[in-house]
Amino acid sequence: MDRTEKLVQALREAGLRLTPQRLAIVRLLATTDQHPTAQMIYEQLRPDYPSLSLATVYNTLETLVDLGVVNVLGSAGDDAVHYDADTDPHVNLACISCHRVIDLPSQYVHALEQEVATTSGYRLLGARVVYYGLCPDCQREAARQPAGGRRHRRRRRRRGEHHQTQSGSEE
Numbered sequence: 718m719d720r721t722e723k724l725v726q727a728l729r730e731a732g733l734r735l736t737p738q739r740l741a742i743v744r745l746l747a748t749t750d751q752h753p754t755a756q757m758i759y760e761q762l763r764p765d766y767p768s769l770s771l772a773t774v775y776n777t778l779e780t781l782v783d784l785g786v787v788n789v790l791g792s793a794g795d796d797a798v799h800y801d802a803d804t805d806p807h808v809n810l811a812c813i814s815c816h817r818v819i820d821l822p823s824q825y826v827h828a829l830e831q832e833v834a835t836t837s838g839y840r841l842l843g844a845r846v847v848y849y850g851l852c853p854d855c856q857r858e859a860a861r862q863p864a865g866g867r868r869h870r871r872r873r874r875r876r877g878e879h880h881q882t883q884s885g886s887e888e
C-alpha cells in the first residue's frame with residue numbers, strides 16, 4: 718500500500734467523506750517532502766480547488782494526526798505547525814532562517830523508538846524528532862552579508878586594541 722492509499726484508507730476509516738478536496742490534501746501530503754503547514758497546503762491547492770477552505774485543511778490534518786498517519790512537527794521558527802506524512806522514524810531538521818524542514822534518516826531514531834515502545838508499553842502513534850539550526854545555505858548567506866561581517870570585524874579589532882594597551886605595547 719503506498720502512502721496516498723494509506724491516508725485515504727485512514728480517512729475512510731474515520732468516516733470522513735472522500736471529497737475531491739480531501740483527496741487532494743492527502744495526495745499532496747503523501748507526495749511532498751516539504752513538510753507543509755496548513756496554510757501552505759491551502760495555498761498550493763486553492764488554484765485547482767477554489768471551494769477549498771482552510772477549515773477543511775485543518776480538520777483533515779487533525780483527523781490524520783489523530784489516526785497516527787501524519788506527524789505534527791511543530792514550528793520551524795515561523796510559528797506555524799508543519800506536518801509530515803512520513804511516519805517512519807527519522808530526524809527532521811528545521812532551519813530557523815528559511816523555515817525549510819528536511820528529513821534525515823537515522824538508525825538511532827529507529828532504535829530509540831523501539832526502546833521507548835518497549836520500556837513504556839505505549840502503542841506509539843508517531844514521533845517528533847526535530848533539530849533546529851541554520852541550514853548550509855543560510856549559513857553561507859549570513860557569511861556573505863557585508864553589514865554583519867563588518868560589524869564583527871570591527872568588534873574584533875577593538876578588542877585587539879584594548880588588549881594591546883593593557884599589555885603596555887609600543888602604541
Ligand SMILES: [Zn+2]
Nearest residue numbers: 812815852855
Ligand atoms: Zn535555511
